[in-house]
Amino acid sequence: MRNKLTIGLTLFMAVLLMMGSIVQAEGEKKTIILGTSADYAPYEFHKEIDGVDTIVGFDIEIAKEIAKDLGAELIIKDTSFDALLPELTSGRVDFVISGMNPTEERRRSIDFSDPYYAAEQSVIVRKGEEHLYNTMEGLEGARIGVQKSSIQENIAKGIPGANVVALDKIPDLLLQLESGRVDAVLAEYPIARTNMNEETMVITDAKPTAENDEYAIGVRKGNHELLSSINQTLERLKKDNLIEKFVDEASDLAAGRTKDSLNMFEFFWKYRDYYMKGIQFTLLISALGVVFGFILGLFIALMRMSKVKVVKLLATTYIEVVRGTPMLVQLFIIHYSLSAFNITFTPIQSGILTLSLNSAAYLAEIFRAGIQGVDRGQLEAARSLGMTKRQAMRHIVLPQAIKGILPAIGNEFVVIIKESSIVSFIGVYDIMYQAQILRGSTFAPLNPLLVAAMIYFILTFVLSKLLGVWERKLSASDNR
Structure with a gap:
């Protein structure tokens, strides 16, 4: 009995090792792994293209340019936003692009590239209630939904009396708003316009601000070679005005998504x-x-x-x-x-x-x-x-x-x-x-x-x- 149990446990570890080696059939081909949370259109999101589920967005286009300059094949790893830093610090991904702000807290864990995009914040509420939240003062004491570990969470925490509800996914936040569990959702303007249901939701005139509303690319501490290459790519993209082009194309692609009216x-x-x-x-x-x-x-x-x-x-x-x-x-x-x-x-x-x-x-x-x-x-x-x-x-x-x-x-x-x-x-x-x-x-x-x-x-x-x-x-x- 004991020998069979030992054999079983040995088989257990062998299967685990086999499962890990299957994905390495490419051998010596140079790859670079991107970590992202693909629920943030038009930055990064899923879209079916030619019958294949594909992660697209202007962050993804920037990542492709980085991989091209490195002469490497880009591999995209999709995970939740608050898991991105552990993925990066543990070495499971090489760099992170996901609409991430280079806050001081994050800089203690990882290094950041030069900023590549500046965000404009917005407030989403249910239609008919926009007059209640047209100013930042109107949000005081409100239930505010934000994406976990985001700059919007820091903004919401600074609103007096606000009850902050932090979730991983933007669709979850909008569902909370639609069902009345939160009074407002803080999100970037392009994110809000792309994801919200315009039949039931509206963007107010309130203008949230933050000390750091720029986005940058994250790499592991000490990876100066990759960081230098990323900054060179970003400099080229800015010089050729390609980032704005990527933003426009991704916004058009995201706007082309339609809402299905299907039963289960x-x-x-x-x-x-x-x-x-x-x-x-x-x-x-x-x-x-x-x-x-x-x-x-x-x-x-x-x-x-x-x-x-x-x-x-x-x-x-x-x-x-x-x-x-x-x-x-x-x-x-x-x-x-x-x-x-x-x-x-x-x-x-x-x-x-x-x-x-x-x-x-x-x-x-x-x-x-x-x-x-x-x-x-x-x-x-x-x-x-x-x-x-x-x-x-x-x-x-x-x-x-x-x-x-x-x-x-x-x-x-x-x-x-x-x-x-x-x-x-x-x-x-x-x-x-x-x-x-x-x-x-x-x-x-x-x-x-x-x-x-x-x-x-x-x-x-x-x-x-x-x-x-x-x-x-x-x-x-x-x-x-």
């Missing part, structure tokens, strides 16, 4: 390719998380029941720590913090590892309860027949224990499928990631999420039924 099923069918891709990633991560969580959980359960105090203490500590901390925190520690010790995982590896380690802690206690629930007399009878303790555990105790705890194990598997949605925070293209892409590219606030919920329900419902069939078959064998 029509929406799913139209964008089924997005969801099918998301289902593949969700099933891959969930399946491997379940398999390795099962193996590791059984191993930890046996450690927990060991008579060796050190081994038992290690297992108990692991279980308590993992069960006592949120899975999202565990995901960020594995994906970002471990890179400080030169331990770097790809997003898929981090997702599989987090799900496996988290699930193992819960399954370990389930296994322990099942093993202890088997009558001890059966173990003693097996030993009296000449079986070793390992043989008795493998052939007598474990089969009965697993049969008794199958419903609890099945419930844990269902939980893994649902909680796999957290991997979208680190850029894995799962169901939730695809839903967020569609929310930004179609202006549909609810349909992408309703379709995602329907898919998760179908997956968990089918799994529950299959586990029920298996449980009935095992019960039927007991009655023979």
Whole structure:
């Protein structure tokens, strides 16, 4: 039993390493990785071009010019805005362009290029309420929505009595405004014009100002060679007036997006390719998380029941720590913090590892309860027949224990499928990631999420039924 568990854990690490090496088939081809949050039209956003989901925007055009001057292929990594700095400082991306202000706080973590664009701020409110918020004084005491970790958040915090609501995505903020959860949203003028619903929203005459409303490109501390090259590219683009050209083209492209009036099923069918891709990633991560969580959980359960105090203490500590901390925190520690010790995982590896380690802690206690629930007399009878303790555990105790705890194990598997949605925070293209892409590219606030919920329900419902069939078959064998 112990040898098989060791082989299983070895296989676990081998699969993780294999998943990370697949993307490196290009070998020696020079690449440069851009980190961005593609929900900020016309800076960067998703748009279907020739049937392919593509990240476009004037920030992206600037990044292409930087890559061209470096003689490198540009790779775009889309993630949430507040994850961009960890992505950069951990070395997962080479530079960041995402409408980012070079604030003093950020300069303590990363270096910035010369500014390439100056922003104009605006206030969005519901139609019919613009007279209430036509001045900055009118915003005092209001509920104000802003993008997390943005310059707008700093502006809002400086408004007396304002109740600031900070979220990752601009579409989420506008949905909050439309549903009455906030009174106003602070955003840049081009962002506001591109993303807001002009039938229900309007831009007021209020003019928010900030000490630093310029945008710059972020690089890791000390990467002077890349920073110098970026500044040279920006100087060329400014000299040739290409940045303004990129802004105009991106604004026209963003304005060409239309709002779909589809029901949930029509929406799913139209964008089924997005969801099918998301289902593949969700099933891959969930399946491997379940398999390795099962193996590791059984191993930890046996450690927990060991008579060796050190081994038992290690297992108990692991279980308590993992069960006592949120899975999202565990995901960020594995994906970002471990890179400080030169331990770097790809997003898929981090997702599989987090799900496996988290699930193992819960399954370990389930296994322990099942093993202890088997009558001890059966173990003693097996030993009296000449079986070793390992043989008795493998052939007598474990089969009965697993049969008794199958419903609890099945419930844990269902939980893994649902909680796999957290991997979208680190850029894995799962169901939730695809839903967020569609929310930004179609202006549909609810349909992408309703379709995602329907898919998760179908997956968990089918799994529950299959586990029920298996449980009935095992019960039927007991009655023979």
